[in-house]
Ligand SMILES: Nc1ncnc2c1ncn2[C@@H]1O[C@H](COP(=O)(O)OP(=O)(O)OP(=O)(O)O)[C@@H](O)[C@H]1O
């Protein structure tokens with residue numbers, strides 16, 4: 001099998017909107033693949049189609065070599081899913097939730113018991129396993145859901161916003177579990193997120209999705225390199241010199257892009273840290289005094305801005321409320 | 333194949349049992365109504381009303397009606413609880429598992445009917461402790477079979493409703509407009525021998541009537557509707573409701 005997941009022009013139209021439009025992606029076995037996009041981009045819709053929860057209205061997709069439309073039961077047997085909103089039975093204990101899951105996936109009793117202990121210890125919930133889920137914190141709930149998604153040794157694990165609304169420390173923890181899973185158990189993972197750092201930190205490759213379409217797809221490094229390199233900002237003592245300095249850099253050819261604004265000159269270079277001394281030397285040779293220098297390494301934010309013309313953060317207005325709502329729903 | 337289906341049904345049943353066990357206080361609460369009916373309403377009735385046969389209308393007449401009512405409430409709730417599963421997300425966990433939806437619904441039904449029968453039996457015991465005499469032991473055992481069939485019917489109805497109702501506000505509406513008429517038009521609290529025509533029509537169109545009459549026959553040894561008729565009535569009802577529930581659940585959108 002060449003790909004763990006392969007889609008061809010997969011599309012989902014709801015009554016008025018096209019939530020996912022003609023998406024073709026391939027994910028290799030063992031890959032940790034990210035879908036990065038703002039609220040409403042179509043991330044959940046896409047993985048719901050891949051996990052057979054909803055039917056595509058167009059195109060096709062294979063997961064672990066099974067067609068999501070024609071062979072849904074086989075797809076289901078091979079995947080694990082952690083939904084965006086909690087799907088635990090909060091009147092039961094953590095262990096009971098895992099046990100029911102194992103039974104639904106037809107695991108025999110011995111195997112089930114052993115696996116429950118394994119996944120509990122992976123997410124460090126062994127001591128709280130016999131408490132009712134209602135009494136768990138948001139982070140514990142999420143960890144239990146990840147553990148449950150892994151119970152039946154899925155080949156492909158879908159994580160829909162695994163760290164939404166969690167504090168930074170819990171988030172770091174969950175990142176570690178995700179990495180361990182991917183490395184040690186060799187699980188292919190597809191996760192959605194709208195946190196740049198998360199995608200950057202975890203994923204081998206990232207698809208940036210906006211309005212239901214993939215606008216860029218590559219490794220985080222390559223995506224950032226597409227922007228041409230790091231940006232050095234030089235603030236001049238005297239704006240009169242600004243044109244002359246720009247000319248110098250352009251002639252020298254050390255920068256791929258040179259631009260200016262007020263007192264500042266922006267130069268885009270590869271390997272910014274190493275270029276700073278050279279850039280400063282050129283200025284001092286020309287006798288142009290510099291007040292300050294700063295270096296900006298491109299982030300996925302810049303990449304997103306570049307491809308969509310918007311900052312992902314613009315779309316996040318009201319997120320605090322949303323997170324509050326989700327936590328409340330989780331706690332209920 | 334069969335083993336896998338049985339496994340799904342068993343898993344869903346197990347979940348219902350675990351949840352039932354956790355909600356012990358709710359069960360005690362649900363026994364309060366029948367208990368008060370038996371203790372207060374029974375003596376009140378027997379001092380004021382007579383059955384057409386001349387005997388006083390008393391506790392022993394009320395008990396089967398109260399059991400029928402308890403089965404109706406808890407079974408309908410058991411089926412409709414799918415709405416909660418939907419709202420609190422657990423339904424997704426079930427629907428994404430590689431199991432057949434039909435057996436999921438069946439497991440839910442068997443689980444719900446088990447809890448209903450447990451409640452029915454508790455009322456049987458309470459009534460017995462209060463001093464009601466049952467006709468025969470085989471009759472008491474048979475009444476549990478009737479509770480099972482009746483319970484399956486109302487759970488099927490509950491699942492069908494839950495598959496169509498979007499939220500639990502809609503559910504509140506349905507529950508109040510459905511349960512009270514079903515109970516009051518069932519002969520649970522009055523004899524159905526001399527009813528005016530329009531009322532008779534409604535009472536005989538009500539599946540609960542046949543359930544209560546069948547339980548009455550089993551426990552007390554006599555009933556207005558012949559046992560064959562009431563047995564056929566509830567069996568048909570259970571069969572069609574389960575079919576309907578299974579079908580609607582299968583096509584439910586989440
Ligand atoms: N069942 C549905 N019916 C109609 N429209 C829907 C439905 N589900 C999703 N949509 C719409 O499809 C679009 C994509 O939604 P989706 O939930 O996939 O976004 P998302 O990227 O997961 O967003 P978020 O970050 O908020 O979870 C949105 O405009 C949403 O309103």
Ligand SMILES: [Mg+2]
Nearest residue numbers: 043044045084
């Ligand atoms: Mg989403």
